[in-house]
Amino acid sequence: MRRAPYAFLAPAVVLFLLFFALPIGYAIYLSLRKVEVKGLGLGPGARDEVWAGLSNYTDALSDSELLDGALRVLGYGALVVPLMLGSALLFALMLDTERVRFTTFTRLAIFLPYAIPGVIAALLWGFLYLPDVSPFTYVLDSVGLPPPNMLDGGPLFIALTNIAVWGGTGFNMIVxxxxxxxxxVEVYEAARLDGCSQLQLALRVKIPMVAPSLVLTFFFSIIATLQVFAEPTTLKPLTNSLTSTWSPLMKVYTDAFGNNDIHSAAAQAVIIAVATLLMSFGFLRVANRRTKQEEAR
Structure with a gap:
């Protein structure tokens, strides 16, 4: 009987090792090696895999394309995260009021975009952005307004942000x-007895009490934003403004499968994972520290 708990845990442990720990370990192993080419690189034995140490990491950290992609993703995240969480909080507060009707249908309607895969959502919005097929272009032309090119320059960030906010707001709203x-309910009744209006009830009672959920959604949103890949990759064939290295993960994919440099791509992937972990852990510590300070007051 003492071995029963281990028997129940065994399937989960095996799956964790096979599909999580082992791929991470193999990526780290590949990142510490490189291919050495002899002569023209033709014939047997002309290409050998040798130990590279940290050279792949130093090359990745000095790669201007990777650094530029990281800056673009940070700017993208500065737009996505506040808009997505702000919209999710607003919808959640509106649905929590007593005057709202058809709450089940409304929750489903807001959550439904999250159920659509990111690639499909990017394709749908991509065709809506194309001037030749977009109904928005037709409407703007009808009223005499010039339609903006959402797939070029600065509006491209807005286009990508719109896809992310449209798809991610529903999940965060449900949380x-x-x-x-x-x-x-007693908390609301006490607040109303003290004379709180609906706005004061939302600002002084509801938002502070759901702060842990806001921290959780913020944590997940940061991770998802730093790992953006599907949306820009899907929109890339529709515009010349999106390069194959627009985001760090696109750079990793291009090096691994386009340039056939799996070792450099592995080093970049490890750097991205570590940076995401450090940023998420840092934000989480700051949020927990502020929560403890507020509780101490």
Whole structure:
């Protein structure tokens, strides 16, 4: 009987090792090696895999394309995360009021875009952005307004942000709304007895009490934003403004499968994973510290 718990845990442990720990370990192993070419690189034995140490990491950290992609993703995240979480919080607060009707249908309508795969969502919005087929272009032309080119220059960031916010708001709204529904009714009754209006109730009671959910959604949103890949890759054939190295993960994919440099791509992937972990952990520590300070007051 003492071995029963280990027997129940064994399938999960095996799956964790095979599909999580082993791929990470293999990526680290590849990142520490490189291919050495002899002569013209033709014939047997002309290409050998040798130990590279940290050279792949130093090359990746000095790669201007990777650094430029990281800066673009940070700017993209500065737009996506506040808009997505702000919209999710607003929708959750609106659904939590007593005056709202058809809440089940409304929750489903807001959540539905999250159920659409990112590639499909990018394709749908991509065709809506194309001037030749977009109904928005027709409407703007009808009223005499010049249609903006959403796939070029600065509007491209807005186009990508719109896809991410449209697809991710529903999930975050459900998380925050569930947290709101778990607040005891007595808290609301006490606030109303103290003279709180609906706005004061939202700002002084609801938002502070769902702060842990906001931290959780912010944490997940940061990770998803730093790993953006599907949306720009899908829109790339529709515009020349998106390069194959627009985001760090696109750079990794291009080096691994376009340039056949799997070792450099592995080093870049490890750097991206470590940077994402450090940023997420840092934001989480700051949020927990502020929460503890507020509780101490």
């Amino acid at each position: 925050i709304y569930t947290s709101l529904r778990s607040i005891p």
